[in-house]
Amino acid sequence: MMNFCNRCAGPLCYEIPEGDNRKRNVCQECGDIHYQNPKVIVGCIPVWQGKILLCRRNIEPKFGLWTLPAGFLEVGETMAEGALRETYEESLAEVELKELFGLYDIPHIGQVYSIYLARMTSEKFGITPESSEVRLFSPEDIPWDDIAFDVIKSALQEYIERS
Numbered sequence: 001m002m003n004f005c006n007r008c009a010g011p012l013c014y015e016i017p018e019g020d021n022r023k024r025n026v027c028q029e030c031g032d033i034h035y036q037n038p039k040v041i042v043g044c045i046p047v048w049q050g051k052i053l054l055c056r057r058n059i060e061p062k063f064g065l066w067t068l069p070a071g072f073l074e075v076g077e078t079m080a081e082g083a084l085r086e087t088y089e090e091s092l093a094e095v096e097l098k099e100l101f102g103l104y105d106i107p108h109i110g111q112v113y114s115i116y117l118a119r120m121t122s123e124k125f126g127i128t129p130e131s132s133e134v135r136l137f138s139p140e141d142i143p144w145d146d147i148a149f150d151v152i153k154s155a156l157q158e159y160i161e162r163s
């Protein structure tokens, strides 16, 4: 929740602007309306010889649990560029993106996940500041009880069912 206007530093009030139908952060000084919209998260399912690359989170939330490489899309990059960047930042893996595997809405936290299918171009990967461990898992070895997010669990389950 924002408290001050990022245009004039005036105080914000959470109210329904005229002509709108939901509450927004409205600056009481300059009248600017600060819309908050869902964020896009981009990532991929990196596959190497039938195994899936997972990262153990070295950051909160869900510290210590496993996830697919994914993160917030930055302004100025395409979803594919963001997925490649996040994959490298979290796993040092270089991948070739295939099709968009799935889109997942998480409306209650304002997130949209877009997960690509990806082929690792080599067996090279490694730990990073964001991942304390990076490993290839056979489908039967996926640590289902230690997957960080439901959306990632769903994507992995769908991938395994489809392949």
Ligand code: ZN
Residues within 6 Å of the ligand: 005, 006, 007, 008, 009, 010, 027, 028, 029, 030, 031, 032
């Ligand atoms: Zn303002």
